[in-house]
Amino acid sequence: MVVSPRPQFVLASASKGRRALLVGAGIHPFVYPSNFDEDQVAVTAPSQYVTTLARCKAEVVAPQFTHALVLGCDSVMAFQGQIYGKPTDKEDALARWRMMRGQMGEIHTGHVLVAPGGQMLVRSAVTRVYFSDIDDATITAYVDTEEPLACAGAFSSDGKGALFIDKIEGCHSNVIGLSLPLLRVMLEELGYRVTEFW
Numbered sequence: 001m002v003v004s005p006r007p008q009f010v011l012a013s014a015s016k017g018r019r020a021l022l023v024g025a026g027i028h029p030f031v032y033p034s035n036f037d038e039d040q041v042a043v044t045a046p047s048q049y050v051t052t053l054a055r056c057k058a059e060v061v062a063p064q065f066t067h068a069l070v071l072g073c074d075s076v077m078a079f080q081g082q083i084y085g086k087p088t089d090k091e092d093a094l095a096r097w098r099m100m101r102g103q104m105g106e107i108h109t110g111h112v113l114v115a116p117g118g119q120m121l122v123r124s125a126v127t128r129v130y131f132s133d134i135d136d137a138t139i140t141a142y143v144d145t146e147e148p149l150a151c152a153g154a155f156s157s158d159g160k161g162a163l164f165i166d167k168i169e170g171c172h173s174n175v176i177g178l179s180l181p182l183l184r185v186m187l188e189e190l191g192y193r194v195t196e197f198w
Helices: 016-024 046-064 090-100 136-144 160-164 172-176 180-189
Strands: 008-011 068-079 082-084 104-114 120-131 165-169
Touching (some): 046 120, 104 172, 104 180, 120 172
Parallel strands (some): 008 068
16 A cells, blocks of 8 residues: 655745644644735625635645645634734734723634645634733733734734733634644544644
């Protein structure tokens, strides 16, 4: 019996958080950002929006890696009926934190996995995040670190921002930008075991 070698795993994202999650789980991806212009996609319902963006990113990269598994992802935070990506600047981050403190937001992440041969799986994950009711001085100090400027929702759950999260309901890694349990299931649907990539 001939066993095909496992395909290369390509991450179509420049996200350091996603790469770190994969490496921590034993998957060492080749990072190839799509550079897809997200402004081309109209904002819709959160899960539909992130899966569309993730699909577009994967579709840009997959033709260049036809014998690889290509993962595209995108995340946003849904809060009080609005969708938020990364803040545009410090003032935007400050305004968001003043709204979010003491409240709950939902992180939606779209996951698109393209297999060698072109088969594509599209999934999304949602995680609820409950924020601490912090004062203005703490918000300002946090935003001054510039950590929130690089994150959907203006916070990082694996950095200083973790100090200001009271509770997470759902997949913790999804808050960082990639649901590892969902990725395992998607790999299994395509006929791979996650342990093949260790």
